[in-house]
Amino acid sequence: MFAYAVRRLGIGAVLLLSLTLVTYFLFFAVPSDPAKQACGKNCNEEQIEQTRVALGYDKPWIAQWGDFMTGLVKGRDFPADEELRANNPNIVTHCAAPCMGFSFVNQQTVNEILSGAFPISASIAVVALVFWVTGGVLFGILAAMTKGSFLDRGLVGLTLIAYAFPSFFIGKFLITYVSIKWGWVEYPAYLSIEEGGVSGWLSSLFLPALTLALLFLAGYVRITRSYVLESLSEDYIRTAKAKGLSQRTMIFKHALRAALTPLVTMIGLDFAGLLGGAIITENVFAYNGLGVVALQSFTSDDLPTMVGLVILIGSFVILANIIVDILYAVIDPRVRLG
């Protein structure tokens, strides 16, 4: 299993590098001018050209990618233009390896931007995950146990309605009613654990996490329901019943175990995606997580930040896939890794 994980990690690293290459290529394949964006609205042509040289956007894209890779391995200094650095040592920023670049738009290294925003996104993702997995699995089992009943239809239907509403609507709704009008929770504003302690941190995450969870809930209810139902019709469930096991043991020990494989797959990919930021939800609640960073970097042609995000999100997805594959073997003894 260890050798398998190492090999998968190696392949993952290669995949990540290819991802950055593609990102550079695509960025320069579309008609946009990052130098103009970095320079600002009031720049004239000459100033824009100076900016372009200063930031290194004048080089061919593949050379820029090469510089980026150098930074990743050895670290590098910004701005990119050597002459400019030599003449103005006071504006030089050193970015140590693994350097993901320097955002001229934000005047910060990408590493700083991402490490500031990541805890917010990760916090929302973790709490949302707990909400939707607990809710989805419990409701799914409940629906499966009462198949065809009013409760079953109600659960599946309600979660589907929640899914049908866009998350900006649900977010706005929760802020307006649950927080402002009814006053059940405080107006959501992110508190880190250092600022608010664990309880403050958790309560600041309640509404955004709920918004996200409602989005994912429907899928988990349905998949749990259908896999539990499917495995309830298996022969081994009949054996379990013939042994005299209770309904509860049959469902939680025997049927749910068989539904774990698809659940783990979904959880892994959904969670990895969310770690990279929930763009809509974070923007609705104005929590400056990776989703907000992603939107800003896109609207301001902030290439270094974009590439940083690609690396971060890409590595989460790759890692999640490796973990899911390893979990398959833990769940199902018939699976052999190799």
Added chain:
Amino acid sequence: MSEAFLSIRDLKVHFPTTDGIVKATDGLSYDLEKGKTLGIVGESGSGKSVSSSAIMGLYRGTNAQVSGQIILEGSDLLTLTDSEMRDMRGKDVSMIFQDPLSAMHPYYTVGNQIAEAYKVHNDVSKKAARSRAIEMLDRVGIPQPDRRVDDYPHQFSGGMRQRAMIAMGLINDPKLLIADEPTTALDVTVQAQILDLLQDLQRDFEAAVIIITHDLGVVAEMADDVLVMYAGRAVEYGSNKEIFTQPQMPYTWGLLSSIPDVTGDTDVPLIPIPGNPPSLLNPPKGCAFHPRCPHRDKVPDGRCATELPELLAQGSVPTHLSRCHLTDPDRVYEQEVLPMIAPDRVGES
């Protein structure tokens, strides 16, 4: 009859479907004594598995309609509450199934699954249940049981899996063991081993056994009494010897003539039963077998197609029952059926 260990009376198992009611078992009655083996034979869909699953109460909580009486040692299982029935399952009555690979949970070890059957009915520690499981694995002939106990079902061979299922079925020393096609999914050589094992264990555990099969060879070897089922009803019931030497029902004759006799003449052709098993949704009127019965013209007035024959003693043996309108089944068998299926045995009896 009332002192019988197991008495089934007018058992009906009906499944409502959108097309109508499927009468999988329709008025089945039989008795079984302690320590005896009953073989239930019939084609697919004759109701043999369904009636036995009903004894286990496996249709509780489904939309199946079960009625009649299932009296085990004086108490009617159909009147028990769900939790009383659950306490009984796997302890007093247990069942082993056809395909042991799909009948075992693929994600749990064999030992875990066997120990689970013990632990649910006995208040013992995990460790005690495990050592009991090892003991049972040893008893059913699994080599190195203390090591194999931690294997998963897919690491066992087919025969070993069925042995493990038997260990699971017998771990609580049940009074009644139902074996539903226990050898169907196995190689012929393994089949014989499993049957021997079942017979051995039955002697040791003194359990009554119901063995469900479509294989008359299995019945001939294992059963004290034989019940032949067709379209959800008993069509013939008698001792092993009577069923195999003096069968009275044309369907039983059909079953006997469609199996090869390895000791007999190889030139004797196998005669399959023509046609297909009837639909249980809409069974034929009268005797359900009449559309396939080659002897129906011997009964006057076409009664086979209009009137359901009673299950009655037709010959000299009062416990040998059959459901047929033929007035002299023994003569038809001797003169018309036996010469075709075993010419060397004509005139023996």
